[in-house]
Amino acid sequence: MTLFRKPIPIEEALIKLMQFPKQIEEEYIELTASAGRVLSRDVYASHPVPWFIRSPYDGYAVRASSTKEAGEHNPIWLELLGIVAAGDVWHGTLQEGQAVKIMTGGAVPDGANAVIMRELTKEEERDGKTFVQLKRKLKEGENISSVGEDIEEGTRLLTKGTYINAGVIALLATFGYEKVPVTRKPKVAIIATGSELLGTDEPLMPGKIRNSNGFMLYTQALRSGAEPISFGVVKDTFEQTLETVRAALKAADIVVTTGGVSVGDFDYIPAVYKELGAELLFNKIAMRPGSVTSAAVLGDQLLFGLSGNPSACYVGFELFTRPVIRTMLGMENVYLQKVEATLKQDVLKANPFTRFVRSKLSFEGGRLYVQPSGKDKSNIVSSLPGADCFMVLPGGTRGWQAGSMVEVVLIEGQDGMREWK
Numbered sequence: 001m002t003l004f005r006k007p008i009p010i011e012e013a014l015i016k017l018m019q020f021p022k023q024i025e026e027e028y029i030e031l032t033a034s035a036g037r038v039l040s041r042d043v044y045a046s047h048p049v050p051w052f053i054r055s056p057y058d059g060y061a062v063r064a065s066s067t068k069e070a071g072e073h074n075p076i077w078l079e080l081l082g083i084v085a086a087g088d089v090w091h092g093t094l095q096e097g098q099a100v101k102i103m104t105g106g107a108v109p110d111g112a113n114a115v116i117m118r119e120l121t122k123e124e125e126r127d128g129k130t131f132v133q134l135k136r137k138l139k140e141g142e143n144i145s146s147v148g149e150d151i152e153e154g155t156r157l158l159t160k161g162t163y164i165n166a167g168v169i170a171l172l173a174t175f176g177y178e179k180v181p182v183t184r185k186p187k188v189a190i191i192a193t194g195s196e197l198l199g200t201d202e203p204l205m206p207g208k209i210r211n212s213n214g215f216m217l218y219t220q221a222l223r224s225g226a227e228p229i230s231f232g233v234v235k236d237t238f239e240q241t242l243e244t245v246r247a248a249l250k251a252a253d254i255v256v257t258t259g260g261v262s263v264g265d266f267d268y269i270p271a272v273y274k275e276l277g278a279e280l281l282f283n284k285i286a287m288r289p290g291s292v293t294s295a296a297v298l299g300d301q302l303l304f305g306l307s308g309n310p311s312a313c314y315v316g317f318e319l320f321t322r323p324v325i326r327t328m329l330g331m332e333n334v335y336l337q338k339v340e341a342t343l344k345q346d347v348l349k350a351n352p353f354t355r356f357v358r359s360k361l362s363f364e365g366g367r368l369y370v371q372p373s374g375k376d377k378s379n380i381v382s383s384l385p386g387a388d389c390f391m392v393l394p395g396g397t398r399g400w401q402a403g404s405m406v407e408v409v410l411i412e413g414q415d416g417m418r419e420w421k
C-alpha cells in the first residue's frame with residue numbers, strides 16, 4: 001500500500017464528483033406531507049388569483065359614479081339592497097344610487113366598481129328602506145381586488161427543484177394541488193466503522209467511545225433532503241466492512257461511511273473500494289478538517305468515505321455529499337451559500353490548507369459577525385452544536401485578526417449557489 005496521497009483542491013474534487021449524480025424519479029405525495037421536499041415539476045397558474053373581483057374590506061360596494069357629488073359637507077345617501085358575506089354571491093346588477101353591504105373577501109357585485117370602508121359610513125332606516133351615507137368621493141377601482149391582481153393566469157409560479165416551504169405550500173393549495181409532484185428522496189446509507197464504537201445504550205468501557213458520527217450523519221442527511229438508512233456500526237475488519245458496504249449499495253442510492261479511510265492498519269475503506277471494483281475519485285483534499293475525505297463511484301452509485309474524526313466528518317458531508325444529494329433532488333443551487341462577515345475575534349493559527357472553521361454568526365449594529373463555535377480541531381465534537389456556518393480561511397502562513405472580512409458558508413439554510421467559487 002502506498003501511504004502517500006496527493007491532496008487535490010476542493011474545486012477539483014467537486015468537478016470529479018459532480019459528473020455522476022442524476023436526478024431521481026418523481027412521486028406524488030399529499031400536500032401536507034410535501035413540506036421540506038423538492039418540486040419535480042414547474043407549477044403554472046391554472047387560473048388568475050383572485051379569480052373573481054373581491055372586496056379587501058368590510059364595507060359597501062358602490063358605483064364610483066354615484067359618489068361624485070359626495071363630500072365632507074355634502075353627504076349623499078345610497079339605497080342598500082343587500083349583503084354579501086365572504087363565500088356568497090349577490091345576484092343582480094348594481095345601479096346608480098345603490099349600494100350592497102360587503103364583507104372582506106366577498107365577491108363584488110356586477111355593476112359595482114368601488115368599495116368604501118364601513119368606518120366611513122353610516123346606515124339609516126327610512127320608510128322601510130335602508131340607506132347608507134357617504135361623505136367622500138370614490139374613484140373607479142378604489143378598494144377593489146381585481147382579477148389577477150395577485151397572479152395572472154398562465155404565469156410560471158414555481159420551477160422544478162424548488163424547496164417546498166410554507167409559502168410554496170400556500171401557493172400549491174391555492175391551485176388545488178391535493179397531491180404534489182416531488183423528487184423521491186435519495187436514499188443515503190450510513191455506516192459507522194470502528195471497533196472502538198459503542199451504541200448510545202452501552203456503558204463506556206476502556207478504549208471505547210460512543211458512535212456519534214452515525215447519528216450526526218443521519219441528521220445531516222435529513223437536513224440535506226435525503227432519506228437516511230442507518231447500517232449501524234461495523235467492526236474494523238475487512239470482511240465485515242465489505243459485507244456491510246455491499247448490503248448498503250443494494251439498499252441505497254449513496255453509501256456514506258465514516259472512519260477507516262486513512263492509512264491505519266485497520267482502515268479498510270480503501271481496500272473495500274478496491275475489492276468492489278469501484279473507481280476512486282479522490283482520497284485526499286487540500287482542506288482542514290476532512291483532508292482524508294474520499295469518494296468512489298461504482299456503476300451509477302457514489303460512495304463517500306468520510307473521516308472518523310467528528311468535525312472532519314461533518315464538514316466532509318456538507319461540502320461533498322450534500323451537493324450530490326441536492327443534484328439528485330433536481331435542485332439547481334446545490335452548493336452551500338457563501339456570504340461575507342466580520343471576524344469577531346482573532347483566529348491566529350495558520351495552516352497551509354484551506355480551513356473550514358465551525359462557526360456561529362451574529363448580527364450587531366446591522367453588521368454580520370462570525371466567530372468560531374468552539375475549538376478548531378478535527379477530533380472535536382463540542383464545536384458542532386453551536387455551528388451555523390463554516391468560516392473559510394484560505395491556506396497561507398498568516399492568521400486572521402478580529403475585524404477582517406472573511407468568507408462564510410451557511411449550513412442551516414435552503415438557499416445555495418449554482419457554482420462553488
Ligand SMILES: Nc1nc2c(c(=O)[nH]1)N[C@H]1C(S)=C(S)[C@@H](COP(=O)(O)OP(=O)(O)OC[C@H]3O[C@@H](n4cnc5c(N)ncnc54)[C@H](O)[C@@H]3O)O[C@H]1N2
Pocket residue numbers: 192193194196197209210211212213214258259260261262263264267290291292306307308309310312378379
Ligand atoms: N499517519 C497518519 N495518520 C493520520 C492521518 C495521516 O494523514 N497520516 N490523517 C489524520 C486525519 S487528518 C484524520 S481526519 C484521521 C482520519 O482517520 P479515519 O478517517 O481513518 O478514521 P478512524 O481512524 O477510523 O477514526 C479517527 C478518529 O475518529 C474516531 N471516530 C471514528 N468513528 C467515529 C464515530 N462514528 N463517532 C465518533 N468518533 C469516531 C475514532 O475513534 C478516532 O479517534 O486520521 C488521522 N491520522
Ligand code: MOO
Pocket residue numbers: 287288289290291292293307309312378
Ligand atoms: O482530514 Mo483530518 O482532516 O484533520 O481532519
Ligand SMILES: [Mg+2]
Pocket residue numbers: 259260261262263264267308
Ligand atoms: Mg484511521
